[in-house]
Amino acid sequence: MPGSDMLMRIDDAGRVIECSPLACELFGWDAADVAGRSVGALLDGAVVEGARHRPGCGGADSMLVRSVPAGSSVVWEVCAAADAVSKEDLAILRAMFNQSPVGLHVLDDRLRIVRVNTATRGLRDVPAESLVGRVFTEVFGLTAPEKEEETAREVLASGRPVLNRLVRSMVGAVGRRPRVYSVSYARLESECGEVLGLIVSNVDVTERERALQRLKTLEHVRACVGERLEVVAVCEELAGAVVPAFSGIVVVEVIEDVVRGEEPPLAPVDRDIPLRRAAFRGLRSAYPVGEVRKLPYGTPFSRVLTDLRPRLVPVEPDSIWLEADAPRAESIQRSCAHSLIVAPLSVRGEALGVVSFYRYREEEPFDEADVALASDICAHAALCVENARRYTRERTIAATVKRRLLPQQPATPSTVAISHLHIPGPGGGGAWFDVIELAGARTALILGDVSGRGMDTATTMGQLRTALHSLAALDLEPDELMARLSDTAARLAEEREALPSADPLHRVPLAAGCLIVVYDSVEQKCAIVRAGHPKPLAVLPDGSAATMCVSAGPVLAGKGSAPFPATAVSLPPGSTIVMINEDLPVPLGPLLETGARRPLGDLCDALAYALRDANDKEKMVLLARIEALPADQVLTCPLPAEPRAAPLARAAVRRQLETWKIDEETAFTTELIASELVGNAIRYGAPPIRLRLILDRQLTCEVSDTASSAPHLKHARTIDENGRGLFIIANLADNWGTRYYADEKTVWAQQTVGAN
Known part of the structure; x- marks a missing residue:
């Protein structure tokens, strides 16, 4: 039977289903003749003048009409209202339901949705009509719907509101991540105190809660990591602080020289430097803690030690880098890991080690915000390891000289995008590159290599690079520029030969190679000259890759006076020039053809993965994507x-x-x-x-x-x-x-x- 202030119920055809005695009294109807009749016909003979009404509960001239779900149909209730709704009240209600960013649900006393506002429909991404009549716990797919229903019924029974209750949703469709909502419940009552239902507000606070959790994790790491000064102990503290708060599995690998108290190498790290598995937390470890081994090249772990850039790596069965490390691949597969962040331990450009964070099974995949958190965690851990760094002075000096002689901030012409790949060889080497802006919207792309390794090779490389910069300022044509550079190398070779016979450098001949490409962005032409270097490759915008036919010249500092012929090549805008200092052991054509429009940084990573086994010599690759000047x-x-x-x-x-x-x-x-x-x-x-x-x-x-x-x-x-x-x-x-x-x-x- 309807509530005390309910006047009548009408179906969608306009026929009266129920009518209260109060309604019959107000309209002068006979209760026995009302049911089943058309409300229009009844109102034609209704007696409304002088109709009585209950004080405080509205009258015949103050009624409320509302829709109520009834199975698969909707019925209408006509209720007495206390007072007419003011314009201000209507404006407030209209704004709340049409413009408010807070999701609103109006529930009946059975916890079924009667009405939702615009924000609620946006949060659920479903039509409003599909929500009406459904129990609200079913709409959001909550992780604990019974608990939320219990809370809602307590509010219905007691009238005490529940505010800012954090509620989590389950994983929805494929690719949809669980959400966190701040939900508040308040009871709706009529003027006469009848319980009408609930008003439920919800705000999506997923990102806020994730940010707070990340901040809490970082604060925990800063509080727990660094209490002890031993390198291995700091790594164990790091593993204990991030599992399970940040990831389900963590692997901390540190360069062995750092563990022994020596100074760390500068990036890029030589692939022959061994790392120790210093700490591990998780289900299954590919290698025992304490084992010292080299990282297989061509994996995200070795690439991080090359450029000190953290990486978010999806773990897929067909990932090419898994082939380089079979035990690790098996461990990843057995643990059902599906998301990986590889981050460096580094201080001031010096590499200390690498940390691998895994999430597995039902854990949420990592995102870019997690990469930033991983970087902050590893930055703090690296500072805690810094006092343990010790390294041999001679190797540090050689690495420092090589690093300083390479361009620290290569030129960035407006018409040429640049990226380079440096794969160190055993003991270092003399490979280098340069990008020099020339007058007339032209750019000189230079790749060079000096034979040998160590300090003497690095200093010779620096001398040739300095001479080349001075010669380029004269605005010489590429063939003449190469000839002058060859003269400089010949003089350096003569000085080396003039050293005392007891000097080890006296017995080491000087030989160097160089490749110069001058790109004119106005004419859209390249002038290319090479001396002792492989031919460059060109990747056209359509994806086709081919070796450019460039005449060969002699190595620098070689005997004789053979010319260095220049070759003119026209390339369309959007082409990528690939310059390599050594013939590579793998065919690059298929790989380059798939990377015609890929970012150059991604293409460098792909090249590094393909060259993971080419560890006999130092490799330097310069990629240049050219555009025309408008x-x-x-x-x-x-x-x-x-x-x-x-x-x-x-x-x-x-x-x-x-x-x-x-x-x-x-x-x-x-x-x-x-x-x-x-x-x-x-x-x-x-x-x-x-x-x-x-x-x-x-x-x-x-x-x-x-x-x-x-x-x-x-x-x-x-x-x-x-x-x-x-x-x-x-x-x-x-x-x-x-x-x-x-x-x-x-x-x-x-x-x-x-x-x-």
């Missing part, structure tokens, strides 16, 4: 070989710089530079004359002509009428120079760009 950043203007060329050049420069929105000071300076360069070309050059402006990271002004005469900077006296052109340019520009081709020369000047 055409609207280049102005090319032919000029007549007569005096009116200078004002024509100034006008063209002025118009173009206005289009590029270059500031007035730079524009005025560029006009003056262009005028002086064109004037010199008319006076001392030969037609045709061409002006070119290039806007990249710097503003370059070039004037070309076909004369072979070389411009010479003069310091004109006060009374001289000529000789001031290049002097003015040298003072106005940041840099200037001359570039020679087979049939023309180009005089250029660069300035720092400023915009309005």
Whole structure:
């Protein structure tokens, strides 16, 4: 029977199902004639004037109509209301149900959903109509639905609200992670005190709770790890602090020299350096704690020791790196591990070891936020191990010299993306690379290798690299640049031969190889010259890979005076140039073809995995993905070989710089530079004359002509009428120079760009 303030129930066809005595009294109906009749027909004869009502519970002119689920259909209840709802109340209710970010559920006294707001539908990602009539514990798929139903019924019975109760959901569809909700219950009552149901609010606090759990884990690690000073003890503290709070399985492996009190190697770590399994927590260990072994190359564990970058690695049965370590692969399979984070133990770029965090079975997979936490955990653990570091001084010096001689921050041209792979060989080596930005939106990509190993090889590498930078500043063509570098290597070889016979270096011949690629992003061409190096490879945007046919030159410091021929190659934008210092033992074609549009860093990892067994020599691979300089950043203007060329050049420069929105000071300076360069070309050059402006990271002004005469900077006296052109340019520009081709020369000047 309906509640005391319920007037009637009406089905979806408009027929009266139930009618209370109060309703019959209010409308003047005979209770025996109401059931089953149309409410419209009844209301036509209803007596409402002078109708009585109960104080405080509404009257005939104050009613509430609401929908109530009834099996597969809906019935309507007409109830007396205390007072008419105000506009403000309606606005508040409308905002709560349409705009509030908090999910709201209105439940009846049977805990069935009567109404939900917009946020609730968004949280569940299902239509609202599919929620109405269902028990709320079924909608969220809670881990403990019986407990939540018990809590809800306690609130119904007692009227005491329950606030901010953390409730966890079960794993839903494939790929959906469990969620955590903050749920609050409050009882709904009528004006007369009748229990109508519950209002349940819920907020998804999954990310907040995960962040709090990560913070708690990090605080626990900082409190527990580092109480003892022994390296192995610190590793055991680390394993105990993270299991099971962060991962179900953890493996801590430390470089053996660090355990013995020696200094750690600088990254990249030589693959021959053994590591000790210092600590383990979990189900099954592939190797016993305390065992000293080398890490198989071509796995995430060895790659972390190469670049000190943590990795989130999905564990799949067909993962190629599992093939390199059969015992570890078997252990992973038996423990049902499905997610892995490999993070380095490092301090100031020095590698101490590697930590592997596994989650298995029903544990949630790791995500990127977990990678950040793993990095913080390992950073603290590395600081605690730092005092244990001891290493032989001689090897440390050699490693430090090699590290410092390699480019610390390679140039990053706007039209060339760079990534490199360095695989150290036994005892080090002399492989190196360089990226040098040249005038005219050109980039020099250089890969070199000096034979030998140790300190002497590292210093020779540094001498050649320094000489190459000095020669590149002269803006020489690649073949001439290589010839000058060969002369430098020959002089170093002569100095080595002149050493006393007792000096060990006297008996070691000097030999070096080099590969130079100069990419012109305006012309989209490469000029390539090689000396004692394998041919470079090109991966085109369509995925096809091929070796570039580049003429070979002799090794540097070799006997004789053979030329170094340059080869011109045109490549479409988006191509990747692959430069290698040694012939590789595995075919790279299939691997490179699958990586045409992959990030270069990922391609480097794939190359490292493929070369995990190539440990006989040091390997250096330079990857360069080239792009064209946009055409609207280049102005090319032919000029007549007569005096009116200078004002024509100034006008063209002025118009173009206005289009590029270059500031007035730079524009005025560029006009003056262009005028002086064109004037010199008319006076001392030969037609045709061409002006070119290039806007990249710097503003370059070039004037070309076909004369072979070389411009010479003069310091004109006060009374001289000529000789001031290049002097003015040298003072106005940041840099200037001359570039020679087979049939023309180009005089250029660069300035720092400023915009309005």
